[in-house]
Amino acid sequence: MTRVSWLRVAAIFAPVGRFVINGLALVGRVTLFAFRALLRSLAPPYYPGRLGEQLMQIGWLSLPVVGLTAIFTGAALAQQIFTGGSRFNAQSTVPAIVVIGMVRELGPVLVGLMVSGRVTSAMAAELGTMRVTEQLDAMLTLRTDPYRYLIAPRLWAAVIALPVLVLVADAIGIFGSYLLSTGKLHFNAQNYLSISRQFLESDDIVMSAIKAGVFGFIMALMGCYAGFNTQGGAVGVGASTTNAVVSSFVLILLANLLITVIAFG
C-alpha cells in the first residue's frame, strides 16, 4: 500500500481508536473515583447521620414507587403466563413461573431501573449544582472531604437499601400475581401459595439480593461521578443528570446479563 492509502486507512480507524481510548480512560476515572470514596470512608471522620439520611432517601422514600411497580408487574406477568400457557394447557405453571421470574429477574431489574430513575438523577443534579456553585470547593476549604461527607454515604446507602427494596418488591410482585390469579383467573389460593413456596429457592433469593446490591452500587456511583464532575452552569447540570441516568440504566442491564449468565449459565 502506498503512503496515501495508509493515511486513508488511519483516518478511518483513528476515531474508533480515540473512542476506545476515551472509553477506557473514563472507566479508569470512574473506578478510581469509586475506590477513593470507599477507601476514604473507612477512616474517620464517619458520618452515620449522613448514611441514615441517604438510607431514608434511597430506601424508605422509594418504597411507594417500588411497591406499585412490583404489584402491577406481578399481576401483569400472571395474566401473560396464563394466556400464553393456555395454548398448550399449561395454565397451572403461573405460580411457579411468576415466583422464579420475579425473584430472579424482574424484581431486581425493575427495582434497579425505577430506583435509579429516581435516585441517580437526584444525586447527579444535587452534586452537579454543588459543583457549579462552588459548594464542593467551599467544603474542601472548610476542612471536610466531599468524598467522605457526600459520596461514601450515598454509595453505602444504595448498596444496603437496594437488596431490601428488591426483596420487598419480590414479595409484593408475587402478591400481585396471587391477587390476580385467585381473583380473576380462578386459582385456588391454598394451591397457589403452596406451589409458590415449592418453587422459591433460597439461592434465588440470595442471587436477587446480590444483583440488587450491585445495581445499587452502579446507580449511586454513576449519579455521584457525573454530578461531582459537572462542568458549566445549568446546561452542565442537565447534561450530567442525563448522562448519569442513561449510563446507570445501561450498566444495570449489562450487569444483570453478566450475573445471570455467570450464576445460571
Added chain:
Amino acid sequence: MSAPKIQLTDVAKRFGNKVVLEGINLAIEPAESIAIIGGSGTGKSVMLKCILGLLKPERGSIKVDGAELLGVPSGERARIAAKFGMLFQGGALFDSMSVWRNVTFALTQGRTTDTARMRDIALENLEHVGLGREVLNLRPSELSGGMQKRVALARAIAPRPEIIFFDEPTTGLDPIRADVINDLITSLVENLGVTAVTITHDMASARKIAHRVAMLYQGRIIWSGPRDRLYDSGNPYVDQFVQGRAEGPIQAGPSETDWEEATGEI
C-alpha cells in the same frame, strides 16, 4: 527575619494549551492585607485556587509559614490548609442546611454535635457581619444576595483562620453593605492579625482594605506597590486598569473560567 506568611515562587498553571499562570512570584507578610487586581481571565482566581489546593500547579513552590504545600502528603497539607479561610464570590453556601449549620460547618465538619453551643458560635459570628438571631434557622435561599455574602463571610471567619482569601467580596453589594464588608476585612487584619488576600475589581475597596496592591496580567505579577501608589504607579497597564480606560496596552481576552470550563479541569 521571619518567613513570609505566604510565598509563591515561579508558580505556573495551564489549562490544555492555555497558559494561565506563567511563573508567579509573590511574598505576603504576616498580618498583611494584599489586594490582587487584574482583568477577567488574568489568573487571579486560579492563583487563589492553587494556594487553597483546589487546583494543582504544573510547577513552582507555594509555602505557608515556610512549609511547602505542593507535593507533600495529604495529612501535612490538610494541617497547613487548616490555617485558611475563604469567601467565595457567590457565597457558596450549602443550600441544604440552615444558616447556623453553614456558619459552624468547619467546626463540626457537617456533623450534628453540641447544637446549643454551635448555635451560639454561629450567632456570635453572624453579629460580626451585621446579622442577628432572626436568620439563624433560615435557609440560604431565603436570604438576599447581600445577606448570603455576609453569612458566607461569617462562615469563613468562624474557625478563626490565620489567612483569609476573599474572592470579589463586595461584588453585588450596595455601597453601604460593601463598606461594611470592607470595614470587617480591615478589622480582621488590624484587630486579629489575620493575613488577607483579596481579589477585587473594586478600586475603592482595594484602597480601603489593602496595605499593598498587586496587579496580575497575562499570568504574571506585573506591578506591586503600596495602596497609595495605585493611581500613581508609573505602570501603563496599572494606569489603564485603575482608570478603566478601553484604550491602552491591555487587550480584552477570554476569562480564566472559560479556560477551566473548556479544558474540564476541576
